Amino acid sequence: MTAFLKKYSGFLIGLATLLVLTQILSSLKLILIDPDEWLTNTLFFVFWWLVFSFPIYKYKYILQHKLVAYKVLGLSVCLILMVIIDSYFNIPDNPGTIFLLVTLWLGLFYLFIPKFFTKYQRYIIGVYAIILLYFFYVRLSAISFEDYVSNDKETAFALFFLPIPFLILVWVYDQWKWLKTLKADKSKAELELLKTQINPHFFFNTLNNLYSLTVKHSDKAPEVILKLSEMMRYTIYEGKKEFVPLREEVTYLENYIELHKIRYQKKVNIEFSHSIEQEVKVAPLLFIILLENALKHGVESLTDSAYVKIDLSSSNRHIRFSIENNYEPLEINESKGIGLENLKRRLELIYPKTHELNIHKTASTFAVDLKISHQ
Structure with missing residues (x-):
């Protein structure tokens, strides 16, 4: 158990960092957390937990690879811009913020599993492009924000997370297929x-x-x-x-x-x-x-x-x-x-x-x- 915790300590540090940062931003009213939106809050919390944890988990690897370090820096800039835009304009579900959020997610995807992302990049980018277009449509065409929240918000946000389990399944299948091929080549x-x-x-x-x-x-x-x-x-x-x-x-x-x-x-x-x-x-x-x-x-x-x-x-x-x-x-x-x-x-x-x-x-x-x- 100790070895397991030591190996994945980066995720524990990321969790602690996110909890502290959430409390600070919430107290400064830079972010608003609606207690009734438990599903959205949970999904976003898991997402941001991974965002904070992966760079810590791969810290030594990032230091040894300059190109990876530059990519992490670029994603960090994207993250900072997203927070600034979201707090400065104070527009709920800001399309600009959502676009940066998706960009950040795809960037993390590419950073940590580049071969898989490159192999299926047309499908991944294509799916998220369609989801973004749908979100922009329902968000910008709504008569009012209340109308958007009551009719389309849950569906729009669910679509952002819908591809994730499918991508995980495809990645697992890809790894299984690779191991099978490796075994055949070895034989x-x-x-x-x-x-x-x-x-x-x-x-x-x-x-x-x-x-x-x-x-x-x-x-x-x-x-x-x-x-x-x-x-x-x-x-x-x-x-x-x-x-x-x-x-x-x-x-x-x-x-x-x-x-x-x-x-x-x-x-x-x-x-x-x-x-x-x-x-x-x-x-x-x-x-x-x-x-x-x-x-x-x-x-x-x-x-x-x-x-x-x-x-x-x-x-x-x-x-x-x-x-x-x-x-x-x-x-x-x-x-x-x-x-x-x-x-x-x-x-x-x-x-x-x-x-x-x-x-x-x-x-x-x-x-x-x-x-x-x-x-």
Whole structure:
């Protein structure tokens, strides 16, 4: 509670200042307060409370920004002129005073939320221009002041305050929309970062493999270069897309498997079965993480009898990818690295609440089942 009062102490100081100033001006008969006009008095009191409080609340900010200080000075001059005109001419509901009052209100609006005001300035100024014209009409065309008070005053003054709740609602919606966009942009940037974490990890491994083949003058080197080129094209161009055809992802995985089969000097059983019923799309470079982990932590840790079983299927509502591999318990690296954590984060961003990722681990096998719902 103390922290709250300290943070918003400017409004308490503004309230105390306004109460003292109201008493002084009322005793000097520079302002007249009609006790029967409780609604008008309350609205005006809240308005002037905000007028006095905001400069105090933003005092340090105003001192650090000269342009803002000049704007506050201009509004202060407007306020002084309004008080002078209202007391000197002694005309109830003076149109000149009301015009300065609206100018002051719009100036405060622009001062404290400039981006919002600039965005909707045509509508805000337009609405208040119409309200001012209506006020001038009813105030100047009235037969007498008593006739104006009895027939039109309440309506005219109510119109000045009517836009305020709508402006507040629009501002709240604008802030909500901005936060939503900010969150979407952050998620997009995070996805791009996650993708860049995948690609170098794979290509460095493949280039090392290619180096070994060229040193040995292997006839398989040209085939590896060709497949690597195809995969690089897919990663660079298709990997940037939000979604790609599932069939293209299958081809990418097949090329990856072939690259590893070429480099292995031992017998490895890699089975990849796939059944795609229709042309569905999926986020690119999701499954490669699981395949890479299976080869790295499974096949490469075993001297013989290594296997990887992969199954990919799709229906009109789901995409299912399952992979299982065996591994050497003594050689398994407990560090998760960027692999699974990367995949989990991407799934949360791309398929929130529409995916299931289940991991099953035994003493010698590791299996992952991923189910993605799509429309």
